[in-house]
Every structure is written in C-alpha cells, then in structure tokens.
Amino acid sequence: MKKTKIVSTLGPASFTVPKIAKLIKAGANVFRFNFSHGSHPEHFKRYKMVVQAEKQTGMNVGIDCDTKGAEIRTTANKDGKKFTYHPGDTFNIGMDADGKKETTKDLVQSTYDGLFDDVHVGGHVMFDDGILDTICVSKDSSKRQLHVKVQNTATLGSRKTADIPGAIVNLPGVTKKDENDIRFACENMHINFITASFLRKPQDVRDIQKILKDENMTDVQIFPKLENQEGIDNLPQIMKFADGVMVPRGDMAVNIPFENVPLVQKHMIHYCNKIGKPVITATQMEASMAVNPRPSRAEVSDCADAVFDGTDATMLSGETANGDWPVHAVASMARIDTKAENHFAEYGYPRPKFDGGDTEEAVAHSATLEATDLGIKTIVCFAKNGHMPRMFSKYHPNADVLALVPTERIRDGLTIDWGIHPVMAKAPADFKSALQEAMSEAVNSGLAKKGDKILVAMATPVKGAFVVTVK
Numbered sequence: 001m002k003k004t005k006i007v008s009t010l011g012p013a014s015f016t017v018p019k020i021a022k023l024i025k026a027g028a029n030v031f032r033f034n035f036s037h038g039s040h041p042e043h044f045k046r047y048k049m050v051v052q053a054e055k056q057t058g059m060n061v062g063i064d065c066d067t068k069g070a071e072i073r074t075t076a077n078k079d080g081k082k083f084t085y086h087p088g089d090t091f092n093i094g095m096d097a098d099g100k101k102e103t104t105k106d107l108v109q110s111t112y113d114g115l116f117d118d119v120h121v122g123g124h125v126m127f128d129d130g131i132l133d134t135i136c137v138s139k140d141s142s143k144r145q146l147h148v149k150v151q152n153t154a155t156l157g158s159r160k161t162a163d164i165p166g167a168i169v170n171l172p173g174v175t176k177k178d179e180n181d182i183r184f185a186c187e188n189m190h191i192n193f194i195t196a197s198f199l200r201k202p203q204d205v206r207d208i209q210k211i212l213k214d215e216n217m218t219d220v221q222i223f224p225k226l227e228n229q230e231g232i233d234n235l236p237q238i239m240k241f242a243d244g245v246m247v248p249r250g251d252m253a254v255n256i257p258f259e260n261v262p263l264v265q266k267h268m269i270h271y272c273n274k275i276g277k278p279v280i281t282a283t284q285m286e287a288s289m290a291v292n293p294r295p296s297r298a299e300v301s302d303c304a305d306a307v308f309d310g311t312d313a314t315m316l317s318g319e320t321a322n323g324d325w326p327v328h329a330v331a332s333m334a335r336i337d338t339k340a341e342n343h344f345a346e347y348g349y350p351r352p353k354f355d356g357g358d359t360e361e362a363v364a365h366s367a368t369l370e371a372t373d374l375g376i377k378t379i380v381c382f383a384k385n386g387h388m389p390r391m392f393s394k395y396h397p398n399a400d401v402l403a404l405v406p407t408e409r410i411r412d413g414l415t416i417d418w419g420i421h422p423v424m425a426k427a428p429a430d431f432k433s434a435l436q437e438a439m440s441e442a443v444n445s446g447l448a449k450k451g452d453k454i455l456v457a458m459a460t461p462v463k464g465a466f467v468v469t470v471k
C-alpha cells in the first residue's frame with residue numbers, strides 16, 4: 001500500500017465525479033481547494049462531487065482549504081484572456097486592494113496597495129511564482145502606478161501571484177477574505193485541513209484557531225505555508241501551535257534565493273519529523289505534466305527526494321487543477337512515491353530516535369522496531385484520537401499501519417499522515433475482542449490473510465503491541 005500521501009488540487013481540469021473518482025483510485029488522499037481561485041459556489045459544487053466520488057469508490061479522502069493569505073495577486077484578466085509578454089515590453093501595475101478591477105495587458109492590477117511603496121526603481125516584481133520577471137523603470141505617484149519592463153517571454157493568466165523578492169509585506173497574517181473563506185469551508189465543506197498561505201508568526205496560527213473555535217471545528221488541522229524568510233525563521237515558534245506544515249516552494253523560491261529552497265525543504269521536513277508533525281512538500285513536483293503525459297527526469301528525482309527527505313505528503317497543484325493530464329499526474333506520482341518509500345531504509349534520512357514521549361509514542365516506537373525485527377507486514381493500531389497513528393508515522397515502519405478509529409472526523413484527519421491507512425471501527429470492549437477485531441479488519445482491508453502474523457498496538461484496554469497470527 002502506498003505510504004506517502006498525495007494532495008491533489010482540484011480546479012477546472014477536475015470538474016466531474018468520474019474524473020475525481022479516477023484521481024482517488026490513482027492515489028489522491030487529500031483534495032486541496034485553493035481559495036485564491038474560484039467562487040464559493042464553485043468550490044461547494046466541486047466538494048459535493050468529491051463526496052459522490054468517495055461513495056462511488058468506497059474510499060475516503062481529506063479536504064483541505066488553502067487560503068489566499070497575505071499573498072499579493074493580480075486580479076482576473078479581462079475576458080479571461082491570457083497575456084503574452086516578451087523581453088523589452090513594458091506595462092503598468094495599478095493598485096487595487098479590493099481586487100475588483102480587471103487586469104489588462106497594459107495595466108496589471110495588484111491586490112496589495114503597498115506594492116507601490118515597497119518596490120523601488122530598479123527592483124523586481126515577479127509574477128506567477130517567478131515565471132514572468134519584470135523590473136520597475138519608473139513610478140507615477142499621482143496614479144500610484146508602477147511602470148515595469150519585461151525581462152523574459154512569459155504568459156500571464158488570471159489571479160497569478162506577484163512577489164517582491166526580499167520585501168516584508170505589510171498585510172495581516174489572516175485577512176478578512178481568509179476568515180470568510182475559512183468560515184465558508186467549515187460550514188459547508190467539512191474540511192479537515194487548512195493550508196494557510198503566507199503565515200509568518202505564531203499569532204497567525206492562533207488567529208485561525210480562534211475562528212475554528214468559533215465555528216466549533218477545533219479538530220481542523222492547521223498547516224502554515226511559510227513562504228518568506230520571516231516565516232521560515234519562525235518555524236519552531238509557529239510549530240508550537242500548528243498541526244503540520246507545508247513547504248510551499250513556489251512563492252518561497254521567489255522570496256528567498258532559490259538555491260536555498262532545497263535546504264529549507266530539508267530543514268522543515270527534518271524539524272517536523274523530530275516533533276512528529278506531518279509535512280506536505282508542494283509545487284512544481286510534476287509541473288511539466290500540465291501538458292505532457294509523463295514527468296521529466298528532474299521531476300521524478302525531485303519527488304523521490306522529498307520522500308527520502310521524510311515528507312509525509314507530496315502535492316500536485318496546476319497539474320491536477322488546470323492541466324491536461326490530471327489522472328496521469330496522480331498515477332505517476334504514486335509510482336514515484338511508492339518506489340522511493342520502498343527504499344527508504346537504504347536512502348532515506350534517518351528517522352528521529354526515541355527521546356522521551358508518552359505511552360502511545362513508546363508503544364508505536366517499539367512496535368515499529370518489533371515489526372521490522374519479525375518481518376511483520378501489517379500493524380493494526382487502535383486509536384481514540386489520531387495520536388498513536390501519528391507516532392507510527394514518526395518512526396516510519398516498513399509495515400502498513402491500519403488505524404482503527406471511532407469517528408469519520410478522526411479517520412479523515414489521518415489522510416495526510418505517512419503510512420497510515422485509517423478506517424472506522426467500534427472501540428473494543430476488552431483485550432480479547434480487540435485482537436479479534438484487529439484480525440478481521442486487517443483481512444477486510446486486504447492487508448492480511450489467514451496465517452499471517454500481525455502486530456496489534458493499543459493504549460486501552462491494555463497498553464502494548466501484541467503479535468497474533470490471523471485465524
């Protein structure tokens with residue numbers, strides 16, 4: 001069973017139930033709804049299709065609300081057109097904090113009013129994660145417009161990111177739009193995760209927690225996207241409050257020197273492995289598959305390397321949201337992830353050592369060692385909440401971990417965690433029925449057959465891991 005989870009962004013390319021069902025069957029574990037794009041009704045419609053696709057496939061996925069955050073974007077292009085620029089072309093950038101004015105080829109609108117003040121003549125403004133590079137040649141204070149010169153040939157679509165390398169953006173961590181989007185997603189889409197763009201401070205996570213409390217949805221897990229140096233520097237403080245993290249390499253590679261991105265990726269993954277919190281590695285993992293049915297060699301290596309670094313999940317963005325080959329993209333990512341994780345013992349970054357923890361962690365740690373020593377392929381873990389399964393993720397057993405949990409919310413909240421196959425089951429009344437239930441669920445899920453040895457890990461009614469032979 002594939003252990004590394006796949007987050008797949010939904011968009012115009014994945015707008016039918018059969019297409020979404022195919023993405024699930026190909027290996028998508030979590031669907032990401034990017035609130036930088038699309039309307040609430042559009043996201044809701046697509047969410048309903050996911051629910052139908054889950055029923056059709058009999059497989060469950062997690063739902064992620066990705067906020068726009070304190071991110072600078074262009075507005076929607078006039079008539080939905082794309083604009084192609086060449087080196088030496090010039091255009092103006094207008095300030096439109098409300099994001100209501102349309103972008104035209106000659107006047108691109110920025111959703112951040114402070115862009116005018118933060119960019120100096122000679123400074124760069126980069127669009128669409130750096131795909132279109134421009135340099136400011138003059139500023140018109142009366143109109144608050146920047147006049148920029150294009151540096152490379154590129155095409156600009158609607159609502160693309162705009163970055164000022166190195167600048168500290170004076171926007172709140174969680175904007176009014178983010179709050180509205182989070183409330184909508186909580187009330188209508190039963191989200192399990194929030195991947196929060198451009199978070200920079202621990203307080204930003206607390207602000208989202210307050211909204212979740214107000215919505216009575218405190219089980220939604222918050223994954224900050226640390227996209228600039230300030231956020232990256234605050235990783236330890238932010239992770240005291242966050243449930244996991246995303247390595248958002250798109251904006252990051254524009255905001256910090258791009259050669260630093262692989263190091264930051266490793267640092268974030270290793271840090272979160274150590275504290276036992278999940279990590280999503282994101283952006284351009286199979287970018288060429290937006291137009292090609294096969295990934296490039298560099299993409300195959302990049303994706304495998306994220307697995308060897310210790311990521312819990314790999315993500316697809318435009319490849320599944322807006323590309324020509326969404327199902328191929330998920331299927332090829334599943335092949336790459338599976339191959340790499342099967343060789344984790346030889347090439348993976350060493351997992352953390354047990355360094356003090358609670359009983360669940362100690363049981364998960366020793367069961368991981370025991371499964372390896374005994375060549376056991378399946379661990380069944382009873383969990384009241386997601387903690388013990390997450391501790392298994394931390395220690396990366398070769399065995400598949402079937403997590404038996406009491407509610408749908410806990411099940412779907414584990415869709416992001418490496419190596420965990422979450423299934424709902426009733427809490428066992430006693431030790432004997434726990435072993436019985438573990439055996440039958442292992443068989444039902446296809447992870448074991450009669451005569452196989454399995455390890456059953458639990459924290460109640462007794463604490464420990466027990467080897468049993470499936471009857």
Ligand SMILES: Nc1ncnc2c1ncn2[C@@H]1O[C@H](COP(=O)(O)OP(=O)(O)O)[C@@H](O)[C@H]1O
Pocket residue numbers: 009010011012034036037038039157159160161250317318319321322
């Ligand atoms: N809900 C949507 N509606 C329209 N277009 C979308 C949607 N989601 C994604 N896209 C398109 O797919 C592209 C890649 O998706 P993603 O990486 O999530 O976006 P971005 O990098 O712009 O944040 C977007 O830039 C956009 O053109």
Ligand SMILES: C=C(OP(=O)(O)O)C(=O)O
Pocket residue numbers: 034036066161197225227247248249250251252282283317
């Ligand atoms: C994942 C990212 O964010 P977004 O797709 O929202 O730009 C990124 O910048 O890498």
